[in-house]
Amino acid sequence: MTAATAEKTRTTDPGGGRLAEALTGTGTLLRFNLRRDRVRLPVWLLALLLATLGSLSSFADLYGDAEQRQASAATMDTPAGLALSGPREYLTDYNLGSMLSHQMIGFTAVMVALMSVFIVARHTRTEEETGRAELVRSAVVGRHAYLTAALGVAAVANVALALLLAVALGGSGVEGVTWGGSLLYGAAHAAVGLVFAAVAAVTVQITAYSRGASGMALAVLGGAYLLRAAGDVGGGALSWLSPIGWAQRTYPYVHDRWWPLLPSLALLLAVAAAAYALSVRRDVGAGLRPAAPGRPAASRHLTRPLGFALRLHRGLLIGFGVAALLLGASYGSLLSEVESLIEQIGALEEAVEGIGGASLVDSFSAMILTVTATVAAVYAVLAAQRARSEETAGRAEPLLATALSRGRWLGGHLTVALLGGALMLLLSGLGFGVAGAASTGDWALVPRLAGASLAYAPALWVTVGLAAVLFGWAPRWLPLVWAVPVYAFVVGYLGQIFQFPHWTGNVSPFGHVPRLPAEDMDWLPLLALTALAAGLLALGLAGFRHRDLDSK
Amino acid sequence: MTRETTAISVSDVVKTFGETRALDGLDLRVRTGEVHGFLGPNGAGKSTTIRILLGLQRADSGTARMLDLDPWRDAVTLHRRLAYVPGDVELWPNLSGGEAIDLLARLRGGINRARRDELIERFDLDPTKKGRSYSKGNRQKVAIVAALASDAELLLLDEPTAGLDPLMEVVFQDVILRAKADGKTVLLSSHILAQVEKLCDQVSIIRQGRIVQSGTLQEMRHLTRTTVEAETERPATGLGELPGVHDLRVDGNRVRMAVDGAGLDEVIGHLSRAGVRALTSHPPTLEELMLRHYGDELSAANGRPAEQAAQAEQAAQAEQAEQNGTSR
Numbered sequence: 001m002t003a004a005t006a007e008k009t010r011t012t013d014p015g016g017g018r019l020a021e022a023l024t025g026t027g028t029l030l031r032f033n034l035r036r037d038r039v040r041l042p043v044w045l046l047a048l049l050l051a052t053l054g055s056l057s058s059f060a061d062l063y064g065d066a067e068q069r070q071a072s073a074a075t076m077d078t079p080a081g082l083a084l085s086g087p088r089e090y091l092t093d094y095n096l097g098s099m100l101s102h103q104m105i106g107f108t109a110v111m112v113a114l115m116s117v118f119i120v121a122r123h124t125r126t127e128e129e130t131g132r133a134e135l136v137r138s139a140v141v142g143r144h145a146y147l148t149a150a151l152g153v154a155a156v157a158n159v160a161l162a163l164l165l166a167v168a169l170g171g172s173g174v175e176g177v178t179w180g181g182s183l184l185y186g187a188a189h190a191a192v193g194l195v196f197a198a199v200a201a202v203t204v205q206i207t208a209y210s211r212g213a214s215g216m217a218l219a220v221l222g223g224a225y226l227l228r229a230a231g232d233v234g235g236g237a238l239s240w241l242s243p244i245g246w247a248q249r250t251y252p253y254v255h256d257r258w259w260p261l262l263p264s265l266a267l268l269l270a271v272a273a274a275a276y277a278l279s280v281r282r283d284v285g286a287g288l289r290p291a292a293p294g295r296p297a298a299s300r301h302l303t304r305p306l307g308f309a310l311r312l313h314r315g316l317l318i319g320f321g322v323a324a325l326l327l328g329a330s331y332g333s334l335l336s337e338v339e340s341l342i343e344q345i346g347a348l349e350e351a352v353e354g355i356g357g358a359s360l361v362d363s364f365s366a367m368i369l370t371v372t373a374t375v376a377a378v379y380a381v382l383a384a385q386r387a388r389s390e391e392t393a394g395r396a397e398p399l400l401a402t403a404l405s406r407g408r409w410l411g412g413h414l415t416v417a418l419l420g421g422a423l424m425l426l427l428s429g430l431g432f433g434v435a436g437a438a439s440t441g442d443w444a445l446v447p448r449l450a451g452a453s454l455a456y457a458p459a460l461w462v463t464v465g466l467a468a469v470l471f472g473w474a475p476r477w478l479p480l481v482w483a484v485p486v487y488a489f490v491v492g493y494l495g496q497i498f499q500f501p502h503w504t505g506n507v508s509p510f511g512h513v514p515r516l517p518a519e520d521m522d523w524l525p526l527l528a529l530t531a532l533a534a535g536l537l538a539l540g541l542a543g544f545r546h547r548d549l550d551s552k
Numbered sequence: 553m554t555r556e557t558t559a560i561s562v563s564d565v566v567k568t569f570g571e572t573r574a575l576d577g578l579d580l581r582v583r584t585g586e587v588h589g590f591l592g593p594n595g596a597g598k599s600t601t602i603r604i605l606l607g608l609q610r611a612d613s614g615t616a617r618m619l620d621l622d623p624w625r626d627a628v629t630l631h632r633r634l635a636y637v638p639g640d641v642e643l644w645p646n647l648s649g650g651e652a653i654d655l656l657a658r659l660r661g662g663i664n665r666a667r668r669d670e671l672i673e674r675f676d677l678d679p680t681k682k683g684r685s686y687s688k689g690n691r692q693k694v695a696i697v698a699a700l701a702s703d704a705e706l707l708l709l710d711e712p713t714a715g716l717d718p719l720m721e722v723v724f725q726d727v728i729l730r731a732k733a734d735g736k737t738v739l740l741s742s743h744i745l746a747q748v749e750k751l752c753d754q755v756s757i758i759r760q761g762r763i764v765q766s767g768t769l770q771e772m773r774h775l776t777r778t779t780v781e782a783e784t785e786r787p788a789t790g791l792g793e794l795p796g797v798h799d800l801r802v803d804g805n806r807v808r809m810a811v812d813g814a815g816l817d818e819v820i821g822h823l824s825r826a827g828v829r830a831l832t833s834h835p836p837t838l839e840e841l842m843l844r845h846y847g848d849e850l851s852a853a854n855g856r857p858a859e860q861a862a863q864a865e866q867a868a869q870a871e872q873a874e875q876n877g878t879s880r
Binding site for chain 2: 209291293294295296297298302303308311312315393394395397398399400401402403404405406548549551552
């Protein structure tokens with residue numbers, strides 16, 4: 001029976017019988033999926049819960065009295081502060097609960113959305129890609145069982161998280177953290193998570209590859225985050241286009257209003273319905289986009305190590321490049337808002353004093369650049385790990401059985417990671433500068449911000465160097481290199497909110513980069529980082545020359 | 553032993569992975585220009601041997617030489633002169649088969665374009681398909697075409713036809729015979745016995761990381777028993793007393809037995825005196841040779857007290873003695 005006839009019979013016979021048949025096996029699959037995720041899901045939930053509780057307790061320590069909270073509200077009432085946290089409305093009643101909602105929802109909701117996207121992609125597209133779905137669907141399993149079971153896991157995870165957050169926060173007894181607000185706080189997260197589970201349910205229909213499907217869903221997530229950031233700094237209208245913006249506009253612990261979750265619910269239903277409709281318009285294992293045939297012969301540059309590595313990295317390079325440019329541009333477009341804010345509030349200078357008396361635009365730019373540099377670091381880590389995934393997939397073996405030496409093979413991949421990382425910095429800096437210049441009319445910003453962004457290149461190179469050392473000497477431990485961007489993010493982003501001690505920055509290569517343009521240029525740490533990176537790369541290459549190649 | 557005629561020589565190589573001893577004092581010699589069958593079941597150490605010869609893994613002890621070079625130290629120089637087909641070919645999902653062939657062949661040092669196109673044609677391969685949409689057999693073909701389209705003098709083939717259909721298996725055998733005619737040396741690891749019987753001059757059987765037997769197929773057969781079946785006019789009596797007769801079964805005028813090479817003449821004479829009406833004899837198949845070395849495992853697995861295994865053991869011992877006698 002083809003998809004089209006199935007569709008027809010279903011529409012002509014809308015009775016429960018057909019639907020029940022299409023869902024046959026959902027319960028078994030759901031239980032099976034939950035069992036497969038029995039470690040993964042609790043880890044996600046626990047991490048999200050602990051991050052929230054940890055933030056609440058550190059807020060309680062740092063901002064015990066109303067005066068301190070008022071000072072914090074004043075720091076937050078800047079374009080940079082609002083872009084990183086949430087709408088200004090929270091500042092009107094800045095108790096410990098509303099601090100939590102204001103500063104954390106935007107961040108944890110993104111994490112919950114990530115969790116949901118990965119859950120749905122793993123239980124649908126990955127299953128089809130590996131061929132396991134074919135085996136399972138040859139059994140007594142309905143047409144919609146797979147998708148329903150995957151969404152079911154996402155629903156279980158999100159509802160569990162909402163309940164955990166509500167109980168843990170409500171029972172925390174912290175001043176200003178009410179039971180009603182806590183319930184809403186949890187529900188707001190679940191709403192974002194479920195919307196993105198539905199988004200992933202659509203993207204897994206479009207492309208035949210799990211990585212591509214997750215990437216598309218994450219692009220939507222990135223767009224939603226940028227809309228809310230832009231909206232919260234500007235008039236707020238743009239935030240109303242974003243599920244994250246809706247979640248933030250429930251104002252838990254301030255107004256406790258539930259109705260902004262209604263658009264999430266409506267969007268969830270509409271997108272999920274679209275996913276089901278699309279899923280019957282394709283074959284199992286195929287995407288809606290047909291696979292295009294390739295070239296019958298290789299071009300000249302493909303058969304050189306660097307050209308070949310570039311080809312393998314092309315998708316990641318283009319995807320991240322566009323994202324870096326857009327990310328930079330969207331922050332850059334906020335620069336005129338930053339300027340107008342200075343005109344409005346003269347009293348702000350006090351808050352800016354901490355950053356060495358630099359102008360507000362400069363300190364905002366410096367802060368944004370630490371964020372975009374972290375994104376570039378994520379690229380560098382992904383690119384540097386490519387060599388390992390080629391090795392474990394058994395695709396390095398036939399290549400290294402040719403006259404290609406190990407050094408040149410690994411060198412190709414590392415070169416792409418090194419130059420690609422620098423390219424990401426350049427693109428985000430350019431996007432930031434050009435959009436900033438367009439909004440403020442100050443075109444000197446373009447070279448200034450692009451240069452400031454590139455100052456992070458040596459720190460990226462050290463990250464790639466660490467990956468090379470792990471790859472060469474302890475390949476199983478290569479994922480540890482994720483600690484570098486994660487740490488840089490925690491210290492650079494959350495550290496500004498929670499005021500981490502100064503030494504925490506020094507442990508990270510990113511902590512040694514001068515915070516241009518707010519600070520002066522300092523070449524010494526950059527040269528030192530570059531030399532360190534060169535040493536690490538040489539060490540990693542030497543290690544790889546001396547170890548066995550892992551076979552599949 | 554002159555060096556220029558030895559393409560591969562491995563002696564006393566040990567390789568361990570944690571607790572497992574993958575290779576346990578392996579010796580292997582492949583002469584230039586021969587097709588050498590490398591036989592053994594899964595997990596016996598065939599792929600590990602080949603990976604050591606490719607310099608992808610390093611032996612814990614022992615020496616391996618290939619084309620008079622050190623596989624680990626001179627890997628790149630060596631790889632210019634050899635081509636490799638893995639048993640489980642993984643392709644790049646977003647590269648077409650044609651691109652993968654060119655990539656592998658050119659990185660090896662060059663491609664014979666006419667031969668490439670001819671091989672693609674013969675193996676009925678669509679070079680425009682992307683790696684992710686190839687079936688297992690087609691991925692295998694990509695690696696085979698890439699290996700044979702370059703002018704390598706040595707081919708290391710690790711179960712190269714796993715997943716190929718019988719028609720393609722025939723094409724493969726034809727192509728390998730042509731490579732042999734061109735003077736190329738081939739090390740063919742396999743557990744497809746018919747393929748080895750058809751292609752290989754020399755055979756080495758590996759078991760638990762050691763070579764248990766090595767030689768030409770004829771030699772191996774000579775050392776073992778020929779199966780003889782006959783129908784005679786009168787019942788052939790007294791066969792059981794003849795030297796070299798084993799597993800005798802008599803069914804009226806029909807007899808069936810296994811005969812040592814040395815006893816064959818006497819047995820045939822004895823049969824003809826009883827008036828031969830029909831006679832078939834066939835040399836031991838490679839399968840039977842293999843079973844001799846793995847028979848104990850098989851019978852242990854079947855839970856039988858293994859008379860077969862005991863026989864195999866005996867035969868192996870007798871043969872060992874004989875071998876020692878002839879080689880010294």
